[in-house]
Amino acid sequence: MTLLGDSAHAMVPFQAQGAAQAIRDAAVLGHALASATWPKVPGTLDRYASRRLSTATCRRG
Incomplete structure (x- = not known):
């Protein structure tokens, strides 16, 4: 089982x-x-x- 979309990466509701x-x-x-x-x-x-986590997380710099 795996999660996709909002269930995997909570996003603020902004521009889809x-x-x-x-x-x-x-x-x-x-x-x-x-x-x-x-x-x-x-x-x-x-x-x-692992691949999605590295590209879907919010990075602050």
């Missing part, structure tokens, strides 16, 4: 950011799972989560 995150999540997840075999799904989901 939650919807944009959900679309990007779905694209990244679909790409990751496209070549995964059933035994590799858990590791693929871990890599998906």
Whole structure:
């Protein structure tokens, strides 16, 4: 099981950011799972989560 969009990345309701995150999540997840075999799904989901976490978090600089 994995989470997508607002359920995974809480966003302030501004300019459809939650919807944009959900679309990007779905694209990244679909790409990751496209070549995964059933035994590799858990590791693929871990890599998906790590990849999205690195690009979906709010960074203050």
